[in-house]
Amino acid sequence: MNNDTQIIKGILEGCILKILEQEEMYGYKTVEMLSNVGFDVNEATVYPILARLQNKGLLKTDKRPSPYGPTRKYYSLTNEGKESLNDFQDTWDRIKNIVNKIMEDDKND
């Protein structure tokens, strides 16, 4: 999987919003969640996305003490983030249907 493509980055943004909608999470844990579902991503890919989403106002943060190191930042969705997630889900459903239709047509031929 080529993580540098804009498509993957866009999909990752949507998936991160979905994960954080379900549960507030810190950066490292988000990477683990994405890896567990099959994304080939590391901390260096995910952290800049989290920072970008936070700067766009889609994520809010809450700082809490960490058992290991400095204060840990927990991310959760803002109202704007929830709207952005809904937009992503609509776009994703539409694209998924179009792609599935093309793939199925190809199989039927």
Add this chain to the structure above:
Amino acid sequence: MTKRDKFIIFCSIAITLCLIVGIVCISGISGSNSKFLSYRVPIILISLLAVLAVYFSRIRKDKYEKMLNSEYYQKYETIRDIVMNSQLSNNSKKEIKEDILDILISAQKAEKSVDNVVNSPVEFAENIIRSYLRPERIAVLTLLDGIMFSAIFTLLASCVLWLENVRENFFSTSIDIDVLVVIFFVAFIVIPVSKAFKPNQSIGAYTLIIIIAFILLPGIITKVFSGNEFIEQLYNGRVNMIPNIIIFIIYLIVVPTCIFLKAYIRKLLR
């Protein structure tokens, strides 16, 4: 320790040595007396202490940085240096530093290989900076830094020149054009270009070019263009940079205005 750190320590030692040699040479010429020693010995001691301060500031680790093993710390150091040298606000830099430490300490605890966490620290740091500031905004912030630097140093140079002759009217003090050229050259070329270097890039060639530009070039130009009116005016001419109170007030307003604009660009125009 990155190459940038080593270079900074080297520069501080070189400057201190030049200062000490200069003072020793002057003492040789003027002869030693107690008055002479009374203010030159403290200067030598302060410059030596400054070298130590630079050295310890470069090797100092905070309690969380100490938790990283050498492999993790090496990558962290590169990321930290790029972020700290960037145009981000101090709050953003502090926040990013804490986040990176948390991520790296967590990954180290999970016994992950550092290369699987951060493959290219330079690319990682640049991605983080881009997620805070767009490249065109970084260029504007750098330009504002240049304006601030040139305004402060022009003002300082005028004040120092006026202090040499306090009886003269401050608004008639003029500065050598070549001094102004140096101020603008440092503000708009030397500092922005040196900030663009990565922590582990060698800046020897760049330093050599700057030394040539500062020391040799004026000599070469005046030699080659001797008799050229424009060049002679450039090197021998003077200009009054603060001719009246309005311009003086403008100089004083420039710095807070630039600071305000920088804060506005960072916060509101992300």
